[in-house]
Amino acid sequence: MALFSNIIISPKPFVLSCSYQNTHLSKTPQNTKQDAIFKIKGPATLSGHITISGSKNSSLALIAATLCCSGSSLLHNVPNISDIQAMASILCSLGAKVESFDGKMMVNSDGVGKIEVDLEEMRKIRGGFFVIGPLVARFGEAVVALPGGCNIGKRPVDLHLRGLRALGAVVELRDGKVCAHTANGKGLVGGRFRLDYPSVGATETLMMAASMADGITLLSNVAKEPEVVDLARFLNDSGASIEGAGSDTLVIRGKSQLYGSECVIRPDRIEAGTFMIAAAITRSCISMSPVIPSRVSCLIDKLSEAGCKISQVDQHTLRVSAVPELYPGDDLKSFGIKTSPFPGFPTDLQPQIMALLTTCTGSSLVEESVFDNRMSHARELQKLGARIQVNGNSAIVFGKDKGSSLCGSRVIARDLRGGASLILAGLAAKGTTEIHKIEHIERGYENIVTKLQNLGADIERSTLPSLSSLV
Ligand code: EPU
Numbered sequence: 001m002a003l004f005s006n007i008i009i010s011p012k013p014f015v016l017s018c019s020y021q022n023t024h025l026s027k028t029p030q031n032t033k034q035d036a037i038f039k040i041k042g043p044a045t046l047s048g049h050i051t052i053s054g055s056k057n058s059s060l061a062l063i064a065a066t067l068c069c070s071g072s073s074l075l076h077n078v079p080n081i082s083d084i085q086a087m088a089s090i091l092c093s094l095g096a097k098v099e100s101f102d103g104k105m106m107v108n109s110d111g112v113g114k115i116e117v118d119l120e121e122m123r124k125i126r127g128g129f130f131v132i133g134p135l136v137a138r139f140g141e142a143v144v145a146l147p148g149g150c151n152i153g154k155r156p157v158d159l160h161l162r163g164l165r166a167l168g169a170v171v172e173l174r175d176g177k178v179c180a181h182t183a184n185g186k187g188l189v190g191g192r193f194r195l196d197y198p199s200v201g202a203t204e205t206l207m208m209a210a211s212m213a214d215g216i217t218l219l220s221n222v223a224k225e226p227e228v229v230d231l232a233r234f235l236n237d238s239g240a241s242i243e244g245a246g247s248d249t250l251v252i253r254g255k256s257q258l259y260g261s262e263c264v265i266r267p268d269r270i271e272a273g274t275f276m277i278a279a280a281i282t283r284s285c286i287s288m289s290p291v292i293p294s295r296v297s298c299l300i301d302k303l304s305e306a307g308c309k310i311s312q313v314d315q316h317t318l319r320v321s322a323v324p325e326l327y328p329g330d331d332l333k334s335f336g337i338k339t340s341p342f343p344g345f346p347t348d349l350q351p352q353i354m355a356l357l358t359t360c361t362g363s364s365l366v367e368e369s370v371f372d373n374r375m376s377h378a379r380e381l382q383k384l385g386a387r388i389q390v391n392g393n394s395a396i397v398f399g400k401d402k403g404s405s406l407c408g409s410r411v412i413a414r415d416l417r418g419g420a421s422l423i424l425a426g427l428a429a430k431g432t433t434e435i436h437k438i439e440h441i442e443r444g445y446e447n448i449v450t451k452l453q454n455l456g457a458d459i460e461r462s463t464l465p466s467l468s469s470l471v
Helices: 056-066 083-092 119-124 126-139 157-166 200-211 225-238 269-281 293-306 347-357 375-385 416-428 447-453
Strands: 015-018 035-042 048-049 072-076 097-101 105-106 141-145 169-174 177-182 190-193 216-220 241-242 249-253 262-264 285-289 310-316 316-319 363-367 387-391 396-397 410-412 430-437 460-464
Touching: 048 447, 056 072, 056 083, 056 105, 056 126, 056 200, 056 225, 056 269, 056 285, 072 097, 072 126, 083 097, 083 105, 083 126, 083 169, 119 126, 119 141, 126 141, 126 157, 126 177, 141 169, 141 310, 157 169, 157 177, 157 190, 157 200, 177 225, 200 216, 200 225, 200 241, 200 249, 225 241, 225 262, 249 262, 269 293, 269 316, 269 347, 269 416, 293 310, 293 316, 293 347, 310 416, 347 363, 347 416, 375 410, 416 430, 416 447, 416 460, 447 460
Parallel strands: 048 285, 072 262, 190 216, 410 430
Antiparallel strands: 015 097, 035 430, 035 460, 072 105, 097 105, 141 177, 169 177, 216 249, 241 249, 285 316, 310 316, 363 396, 387 396
């Protein structure tokens, strides 16, 4: 297996065996009464090229998967965002050694001495729950908190737990913790499990667990998301045997040991999608790379339907143009979306699309079918002048000829992607938009302010006295 005798690590890696820190991300000291905000002056016209960062959700799964591996794993193109910092801290709390430098992360979990995760760290991110699979599979036991993350619905973990039981784990809920151990005291055993819903997280948990189980596992109705494919690739490079990633059935032949390997994290399709929508909402033309076009094809179709011109400049570069000359006398047209698992329209782009639709002509129906509470951005978009009628998990969005007229205001990011939709609306709005609670946005977008500034946007990050009076 690939180990890293030939890799030169520079400049100055820092090694953290019990706590993870990253000096690149600015942090507000906890005892200060200041909140960071984004201030955007619109309307903006964007131009130029941006580099898309590595995928947040692929990185989270792969960092957890390094716990399956003996020796060191080296991940390249890991985004420098707070969710990744939290995940690294979780691994450190178990005794893994994590080094982070220049977008690379090296993890060695041979020294893992604990099976109970730091519960406070874990409650911060949903992805932290992923460690349950590798811990039970490799160390026979795990104690983890029920997961945290964005406030976008109930987000149960029953499929993760039922799947682990199908592989021979005893799983109990005690004092708000999930305690799991192997029933035979030795290790997990291969089995069959059909997911009631193609959950991304449950698919990933079970792939990691089954990779080290004794025997063959058949998982059906699994998630087909690109992040599942990325995880399978990393695990297979580490010695696992997973067939079928990207389809709805996985056949996994368990191995007694996996070995650290090296992997370049694929570009973040949701960040790419957010910038594609930024071009559309500002009626601008920008290009971006690296992008894997097949991972954003649903968005390409929808933006093309609206009137944008999207061209593939080379294998990994897309240009998105929404400049008005494209549709003389008219404007971008409304279109409907219904979110669904991949290859359907991604729920993680639903809020950003809602912002765009307020600037198009006509009315549209936005339906959220993946999460049961992912509409809170509508209320904030309304503060910016959008006309949106929410009814449960669907919304009618009225375009600019039907009463929406974006105008700068003070708004609050309620979750990561909802926060991104406010940035987009702020870019299109006349006047100044102040976005509060930006820690939600910084969980998932690397250097978003600098990237937008480089495209010509008037956006800055600043600090203000505490927000308590606003919430
Ligand atoms: N679900 C269950 N039981 C389970 C697991 C999931 O009922 O045991 C339900 C959920 O309640 C939800 C649906 O299944 O209604 C989909 O959840 P899924 O498990 O697929 O999502 P996840 O693994 O929790 C990941 C991403 C999300 C992304 C979704 C869907 C990570 C860390 N998170 O979440 O990303 O929205 O898949 O694609 O990979 C984001 O990046 O902003 C984000 C929320």
